[in-house]
Amino acid sequence: MKNPYRPILTTIQEITIENEAQDLKTFRLGFCDADEGNGFDYQCGQFAELTVFRVGECPIGIASSPMDEGILEFTVKRYPDGQVTNALHNCAVGDRIGVRGPLGNWFPLERMEGKNVLIVGGGFAFTTLRSTIRYILHEANRKRFANLVVLYGARNPGELLYKDELKAWQGRDDIEAHITVDKADDESWTGHEGFVPAVLEQVAPSPKDAIALVCGPPIMLKYTLPVLEKLGFGPTEIITSLEMRMKCGIGLCGRCNIGGKYVCIDGPVFTYEQLQALPAEM
Amino acid sequence: MADSKMAKAKLGEFLAAVSADYEVYGPKADNGVVTFGRIASADELALTYSNSTVSAKELFLPKTETVYEFDGENFVDDPLPEQKRVVLGLRPCDCRALTLLDGTFDCERVQDPFYVTRRANTVLVALACDRPLSSCFCTATGGDPYGEEGVDVLLSDEGESFLAKAVTDRGKDFLEQYGKFFSGKAAGKWAERAKAASGKMTCDLSLAEVSQRLDGLFEDDMWERVSQKCIGCGTCSYLCPTCYCFDLIDDKTATGVKKIRRWDCCMFQSFALHASGHDPRPITAARFRQKIMHKFNYHPQRCGLNSCVGCGRCVRACPVNLDIRQLLGDILAAAPSAASE
Amino acid sequence: MSVQDDIRQTAGQLLADGKVDLVIGFAEGTLAMKAAPCFITAADDVEQLVWNSFCLNNLAVYLSRCFTPDPQLREPPPPPKVAVIVKGCDGRSVVGLIKEQQAPRENLTIIAVPCDGMLDADVARRVLGAEEIVAADEVDGAVKITDETGKETTVDRKELLAEACRFCTHRAAAVYDQTIGELPADADPLAPDDQFEAYCQKPTADKWRQFCSEISKCVLCKACRSACPNCYCRTCFADQTRPNWMGSGAKLGDVIFYHLGRLFHQAGRCVDCGACVRACPVGVDLRTFTYKLVEDAEQLFDFTPGLDLEQAPPLTVFAPGDSENFITDPE
Numbered sequence: 021m022k023n024p025y026r027p028i029l030t031t032i033q034e035i036t037i038e039n040e041a042q043d044l045k046t047f048r049l050g051f052c053d054a055d056e057g058n059g060f061d062y063q064c065g066q067f068a069e070l071t072v073f074r075v076g077e078c079p080i081g082i083a084s085s086p087m088d089e090g091i092l093e094f095t096v097k098r099y100p101d102g103q104v105t106n107a108l109h110n111c112a113v114g115d116r117i118g119v120r121g122p123l124g125n126w127f128p129l130e131r132m133e134g135k136n137v138l139i140v141g142g143g144f145a146f147t148t149l150r151s152t153i154r155y156i157l158h159e160a161n162r163k164r165f166a167n168l169v170v171l172y173g174a175r176n177p178g179e180l181l182y183k184d185e186l187k188a189w190q191g192r193d194d195i196e197a198h199i200t201v202d203k204a205d206d207e208s209w210t211g212h213e214g215f216v217p218a219v220l221e222q223v224a225p226s227p228k229d230a231i232a233l234v235c236g237p238p239i240m241l242k243y244t245l246p247v248l249e250k251l252g253f254g255p256t257e258i259i260t261s262l263e264m265r266m267k268c269g270i271g272l273c274g275r276c277n278i279g280g281k282y283v284c285i286d287g288p289v290f291t292y293e294q295l296q297a298l299p300a301e302m
Numbered sequence: 303m304a305d306s307k308m309a310k311a312k313l314g315e316f317l318a319a320v321s322a323d324y325e326v327y328g329p330k331a332d333n334g335v336v337t338f339g340r341i342a343s344a345d346e347l348a349l350t351y352s353n354s355t356v357s358a359k360e361l362f363l364p365k366t367e368t369v370y371e372f373d374g375e376n377f378v379d380d381p382l383p384e385q386k387r388v389v390l391g392l393r394p395c396d397c398r399a400l401t402l403l404d405g406t407f408d409c410e411r412v413q414d415p416f417y418v419t420r421r422a423n424t425v426l427v428a429l430a431c432d433r434p435l436s437s438c439f440c441t442a443t444g445g446d447p448y449g450e451e452g453v454d455v456l457l458s459d460e461g462e463s464f465l466a467k468a469v470t471d472r473g474k475d476f477l478e479q480y481g482k483f484f485s486g487k488a489a490g491k492w493a494e495r496a497k498a499a500s501g502k503m504t505c506d507l508s509l510a511e512v513s514q515r516l517d518g519l520f521e522d523d524m525w526e527r528v529s530q531k532c533i534g535c536g537t538c539s540y541l542c543p544t545c546y547c548f549d550l551i552d553d554k555t556a557t558g559v560k561k562i563r564r565w566d567c568c569m570f571q572s573f574a575l576h577a578s579g580h581d582p583r584p585i586t587a588a589r590f591r592q593k594i595m596h597k598f599n600y601h602p603q604r605c606g607l608n609s610c611v612g613c614g615r616c617v618r619a620c621p622v623n624l625d626i627r628q629l630l631g632d633i634l635a636a637a638p639s640a641a642s643e
Numbered sequence: 644m645s646v647q648d649d650i651r652q653t654a655g656q657l658l659a660d661g662k663v664d665l666v667i668g669f670a671e672g673t674l675a676m677k678a679a680p681c682f683i684t685a686a687d688d689v690e691q692l693v694w695n696s697f698c699l700n701n702l703a704v705y706l707s708r709c710f711t712p713d714p715q716l717r718e719p720p721p722p723p724k725v726a727v728i729v730k731g732c733d734g735r736s737v738v739g740l741i742k743e744q745q746a747p748r749e750n751l752t753i754i755a756v757p758c759d760g761m762l763d764a765d766v767a768r769r770v771l772g773a774e775e776i777v778a779a780d781e782v783d784g785a786v787k788i789t790d791e792t793g794k795e796t797t798v799d800r801k802e803l804l805a806e807a808c809r810f811c812t813h814r815a816a817a818v819y820d821q822t823i824g825e826l827p828a829d830a831d832p833l834a835p836d837d838q839f840e841a842y843c844q845k846p847t848a849d850k851w852r853q854f855c856s857e858i859s860k861c862v863l864c865k866a867c868r869s870a871c872p873n874c875y876c877r878t879c880f881a882d883q884t885r886p887n888w889m890g891s892g893a894k895l896g897d898v899i900f901y902h903l904g905r906l907f908h909q910a911g912r913c914v915d916c917g918a919c920v921r922a923c924p925v926g927v928d929l930r931t932f933t934y935k936l937v938e939d940a941e942q943l944f945d946f947t948p949g950l951d952l953e954q955a956p957p958l959t960v961f962a963p964g965d966s967e968n969f970i971t972d973p974e
Contacts, residue, residue, distance in 0.1 A: 021415040023380055025369040025550070025561060073372055074559045076552050078577070102577030103884045118372075265576050267550045270412050273566070274547030275574060277592065278582070279520065280600035285411070299520045301582050301592075334769050335860075335926040352774040352791065355925060356862070365862055366893035435775045435791060437674060531680040533704060535869035537924045540862055551891035562891035567864070572882045584715045586708075618775075621870050621922040622700060623672045623679035 024270050027071045027118030028056045030092070032111055040178030043098040044144050045109055046083060048091060049117055060122065062086055064129060064152040065261060065289045068121030069269045070094060072107040079266045079284070082122065083147035085154035087161070092119070095147045095181060123269045124288045127152055127233055127259060136167040138225045138253075140244060142216045142236030146172055146181050148261060149235050153195070154185075162194055169225045173200040173216040173240075177209050198223055217243040220251075227252035234260045238302065245292060258292035262302065278302055305492075306477070306484040307463045314344040316483040320388055323479075324425070327361055328390040329354050341390065349391050349459070352435050353613060357543035358396040361389055362403065362420045366564045369416065369550070374557035382415060387424040388476075395440045395613040397428050397452035399543030405605040406546055425476050427455040429464075432499050439505035439612035439627055447503070448496035458495055465491060507631055509598070509608055515633050516599040520591070528629055529590035531622045536567035538616035538626075539593070544609045547573075568592045594629070646756055647694040649823045650728060653754060657726050658686040663752050667705055668728040669698040675776045675789075676764035680705065694728075696781055699761040699805055701916040702727050703736030707745040707875035724750050730758035732807070732916035734816020735949020736872040739912055741818075742952060745875050755819035757826050760800075760808035760833070762786065763921070767803050771796055801833060806930060807917025809833045817950040842931050843938075853931075855895065858902050860927050863892040867929055868905060870922035873912050880904055906932055911940040911957045914949045943968070 030049040038044040051057030062068075062082055071077045084093035098109040111117070127148070137156060141149040149172075156165050170189065174180045180199065189197040200212035200219045212219045216236065225232075232253050234244055241260065248258050264276035264283040271285035279299040281287065290298075308316060320326055321342070328341040331348035335355045341347055371378040400421070407417040431438070431447035440446060450456055454473035458465040466484055468474035477484060539545040549566040552559045566573060569589050575581045583589045601609035610626075617625050644652070654666040670681035670691045678697040682705075683689055706727065712719030725746075729737060737753055740746040764776050773790035780787045787797045801809075810833070815826035842853060865881065868874040881889050881901050888904070890897035906929075913933045920930050940946045943966040944957035 021413055021418060023370060023415055024412055025563070026377060026380075073374075074552055074554045077550060099577040099579070101579060101884050103887060105577060106885065263576070264582065265574050267548070272406060272412065272414065272546075272548070273550070274568065274596065275566075277596065277600065279595075280603045301588065332860075333926055334765065337925070366891055368893070433774070433791060436777050437775070530682045531705075533869045533922075535866035535922055536864045537866045537922065540864040540866075541924050549891075553891045553893055560893070562893045564891050564893070565862070565864075570882075572878075577884075581715065585713045617674070619924045621866065621918070623674065623677045625673040628673055 025120075025268070027069065027077075027120040028060065029053065030117050030119050032113050032115050032117060035111070035113060038095060038181045038183075043109070044095060044179075044181060045098075046093055046095045046181075047108065047111070047117070048084075048093050049119065050090070051092070052116075057090065057092075060092065060119070062122035063126035064155050065126035065148045066122040066124050067148075067269075067288060068094070068119050068123055069266070070096075070104070070108065071118030071120070072104055072111065073116065073118060075107040076104045077118070077120070077267070078102070078104040079123070079269055081148040081151075081261070081288070083150055085151045085158065087155055087158040095144065097144045120269060124284055125286070127261075127289055128231075129155070132231045133164045134166060134229075136226070136228070136230035137165050137169070138230055138232040139168070139170045139172075140216060140220060140232060140234045140236070140248075141170075141172045142240040142244075143174060143179070144181060145235040145237060145261075145263075149233060150182055150185070152233060153189070157189075157192075157195060166229065167196065168194065169196045169198070169223070171198045171200065171216060171220055171223060173202065173212075173219065173236075175202045177201050177204060177206045177211075215243070216240050217247045220244060220247050224251060227254075227257065230257065232258050234258060248292075255293035255296065256291050260290060260292065260295060261288045262290060262295075263288065264302070305467050305487060307460070307465055307486045308484050309463045312483050313347075316480060317341065317344050317347075317390075319480060319483070320390075324386045324388040326388050326390060329392070338389065338392070347391060349429065352431075352433060353393050353395070353438070353615070355615070355619075356541055357399065357613065357615065358389060358392040359399065359403070359543045359546075361387075361424070362400060362417055363407075363546060363548075363565075366562050367416060368560045369563045371555070371560045372558045373555070380415065382419045384419060384423060387420070388427060389424060390427045391429045391457075392426065393431055393613070394428050394447065394449035394451070394453060394456070395431075395438075395445055395611040396543050397426050398440075398445050398449055399452075399611045399613070400426070401452040402544050402605070402607060402609055402611070403546055405607075425454050425472055426452065427457060427473075427476070428453040430456055430458045430496070430499065432459060432495070434499065434502050435614060435618070436504050437614035437617040437627075438503065439507060439614060439617075441500055441503045441612070442505050442507040442509050442627075443608055443610050443612040444510070445611050446496065447499035448492070458492070460491075465495075467492060505612070505627055507627060507634065509610070509612075509630060509634075512598045512630055512633060513602040513608065515636075516595060519633070520595065525591040526587040528632075529587045529624075532569070532586050532590050532624050533622055534569045534571065534586050534589065535621060536569045537619050537621065538624075539567035539569060540565060541615040541619050543611060543613055543615075544597070568596065594626075598630070645694075646824045647692070650694050650754070650756065651689040651692050653821060653823060654683060654692055654726065655686040655689040657752060658683065658689070662724065663726040664723040665709070666692070666726045666728070667702050667709075668692045669694065669700070669702075672697065674764070676762060676767060676779045692728075694756065696759070696762045696786075696800065697764075697779075698730070699763060699917075699921065701733050701736055701870075701872055701918045702729065703733045703740060703872035704870060704918065706737065706740050706751075706872070710746055710750070711875075711877070722747060722750050724752070726752035726754055728754050728756055729816045729819065730756065730761075731811060731814045731816055732914050734819060735813060735914040736916060737816070738818050738949040738952055739914065739956075740872060740875070742956065748952075752821065753816060753819040755816040755822045755826055757824045758814050759827070760804045760811060760814075762800060762803040763805035763808075765921070766805060767798070770798065770802055804833065805917055806920065807915050810836050810839075810915070810934075813947075813950065818952055836934075839931055839934055843935070855899065857928050857931070858898055859895055860925050861898050861902065861923075862925055863898055863901065864924065865901070866922040866924060867919035867927075870918040871909075872916075872918070873909060874905070902929075902932075906936060909933055910936045911944065911946055912948055913937050942966075
């Protein structure tokens with residue numbers, strides 16, 4: 021019988037400091053055992069439990085794309101009270117990290133095939149959306165989807181994740197990337213300025229044959245979801261991902277309930293329709 | 303052998319014989335507190351107890367348990383609890399509780415190897431309740447003082463002897479294995495004794511409808527009121543045979559770590575607190591609602607049954623007399639809410 | 644007028660006059676020999692209030708909770724005006740909470756009631772060797788108890804006193820706004836505390852053994868902490884993440900660490916109300932150890948907590964005459 025608590029061993033291959041505040045780092049992990057690595061078959065939107073041995077474990081969305089062969093990336097925000105996120109941020113290349121997963125459900129890429137895809141992200145909740153964008157942009161996949169519109173916002177230019185990729189996306193013609201910041205403290209900023217919901221209203225993507233993936237802080241979701249509805253996106257065409265405190269990640273430990281749903285196994289991906297049926301306990 | 307008797311005078315000899323093949327666990331009393339532990343001889347057994355203070359759950363989900371050990375380089379082999387065990391003298395409510403835990407720890411989706419191994423290796427020899435307490439309410443949850451769910455062998459204390467009945471094949475094999483301690487027929491007495499016992503149950507609630515009633519009550523303003531006296535101590539969950547929430551903790555070893563699974567409780571302040579400081583259930587009322595909803599609404603939605611066997615431990619042990627029977631009774635008595643109509 | 648009637652009338656008046664928003668008292672329990680803490684906010688509901696020999700809980704435990712609003716409310720409501728019914732022990736806890744700024748004095752109406760010691764169902768079970776008490780009827784100090792078999796036994800109430808009540812000396816609150824009935828004077832303990840004396844006589848190594856053996860029963864639910872009015876920390880050291888002080892509890896050392904940490908935080912603060920002991924689901928005898936701290940505070944610093952709003956707690960002040968015995972002479 022497989023031990024569901026035991027992680028797979030990886031080592032840190034690369035660490036990227038993502039933002040000026042230096043509390044967001046992307047960790048690229050390599051599997052110690054190639055077979056275990058090949059068995060780690062994940063989808064866009066799934067997460068994994070990361071273990072810093074002797075400290076603890078925490079659930080983090082997978083930021084790399086299933087098309088990035090042999091690469092597993094996680095972008096982690098450090099919180100002052102977070103034992104594991106602090107320990108992760110203190111790790112160096114070569115350090116050993118345990119990975120349990122992939123866990124949870126994923127974005128409904130099959131349902132999205134042939135459709136226009138709108139991706140709306142805010143802050144550091146952009147990670148699994150980045151995974152999805154990378155997946156769609158992959159040459160083997162791009163034709164399976166129609167237009168790809170991305171709207172991504174952060175507090176200021178320094179807080180944007182994956183800056184090089186953002187730049188590259190803006191130079192491509194198979195993705196329409198709108199980058200916005202709450203406040204442009206940098207004079208060289210050429211993107212949008214304003215909160216995500218407001219910019220979304222300006223960009224006004226068409227809901228026709230479209231599915232919207234939306235991830236961001238609760239306050240952003242609160243104001244973005246109504247804009248999408250107003251634009252004409254139906255409640256099953258809006259898809260989001262939730263976060264809760266987790267321990268086991270496999271539906272046992274009883275921690276991540278929102279109403280009768282476990283975010284770890286029934287989520288983290290929910291449609292807006294499902295979200296509306298959940299109690300306000302997030 | 304499937305239905306017979308054992309004279310109490312033979313209990314010591316019987317235990318010695320069983321101990322040669324199994325680890326034997328049973329109820330032990332210490333200053334009025336009854337817990338399950340290893341039994342070496344018959345005089346250690348407290349078989350006249352009404353119900354144990356702590357449930358027999360801890361024999362399958364221990365308070366703390368190592369779920370893996372990593373020595374810094376490699377994983378140490380999982381120490382699966384493979385010894386054969388007999389639990390003697392637990393009550394039918396605790397056996398029934400284990401069938402509920404099976405739905406979580408041994409289901410199609412995931413199997414907890416430690417729990418599953420223990421369940422597979424353990425024979426449950428239950429002792430029927432002839433003297434249910436006034437705080438017991440097993441019949442309200444669909445159980446019975448002579449209930450057989452989850453039981454391998456059911457005993458009934460007849461005074462000078464125990465009636466014994468095999469419920470499962472495993473129980474039948476067990477009774478046959480120790481056939482020389484059992485003799486005679488007990489047939490005919492069971493129904494009568496069971497009827498007498500269930501007649502002593504004083505709680506006339508029926509909790510089958512509670513789940514439905516709770517459907518519309520999440521937003522109800524009652525939660526603050528009913529949980530006002532709750533001090534969030536978690537005693538109810540720690541004694542409960544069906545509460546299973548746990549924490550996973552890293553205990554450092556010299557060079558590596560043991561990952562420990564430890565009992566936890568949704569009534570605790572830190573239970574759902576995010577690293578960011580955000581807490582989706584920041585007040586007692588929200589945590590208490592989670593506890594009640596999980597047991598009587600979410601669990602039935604997932605597994606079809608309330609996560610409660612009516613053992614009454616939470617009723618007896620609550621330091622502020624927050625009586626779950628009263629709460630559930632009030633919920634049942636209240637007019638169905640507009641939302642569930 | 645009976646104390647119970649007086650409590651109802653007083654509570655009703657305070658609520659009707661708008662002098663308080665909430666009265667914390669006791670209501671009828673659902674089990675024999677139990678009363679339950681209750682919260683009355685309307686004068687019409689005061690009939691729920693009872694006063695009998697089973698009002699064991701230390702109601703002060705609710706005060707810090709009353710004055711701690713939901714941490715996620717942007718605009719917390721103003722602190723409520725609260726009346727609390729207090730026995731000697733509750734009253735002393737309230738004083739401690741006021742001094743430690745967990746309950747604003749001006750928002751409190753302390754109603755002192757006479758207490759003759761409360762009766763404990765668990766003690767009754769032990770005394771009678773019963774599994775359950777199903778009824779108890781007290782007349783003039785004699786308690787007729789019915790057990791689960793239907794057997795009736797009449798016992799002197801003194802035999803059924805909760806452990807802490809047997810040794811209680813400060814039977815009435817020292818600080819209050821209103822009194823009900825006639826408050827009892829300080830009294831000697833009912834009996835010498837043999838168990839505690841035996842512990843004190845032991846050499847240090849044996850004391851430690853007793854402590855470890857008792858603590859080994861603990862299931863680490865920390866109900867002792869939840870039941871204690873003094874344990875109001877927003878984040879207990881045992882729950883802290885950074886730094887993380889506690890192990891998982893898999894080792895006895897973790898459990899000892901928790902209890903030592905909690906116990907030492909009680910030095911000079913514990914009023915020996917027994918709430919921790921009664922909340923413990925597995926019967927750990929915490930009192931022997933908390934009472935040692937009570938005695939130490941008395942003997943080393945001549946300090947008894949909860950009697951005086953002005954006197955500074957001993958561990959917050961340094962006085963030239965402070966005993967130093969404990970530094971140089973652990974025995």
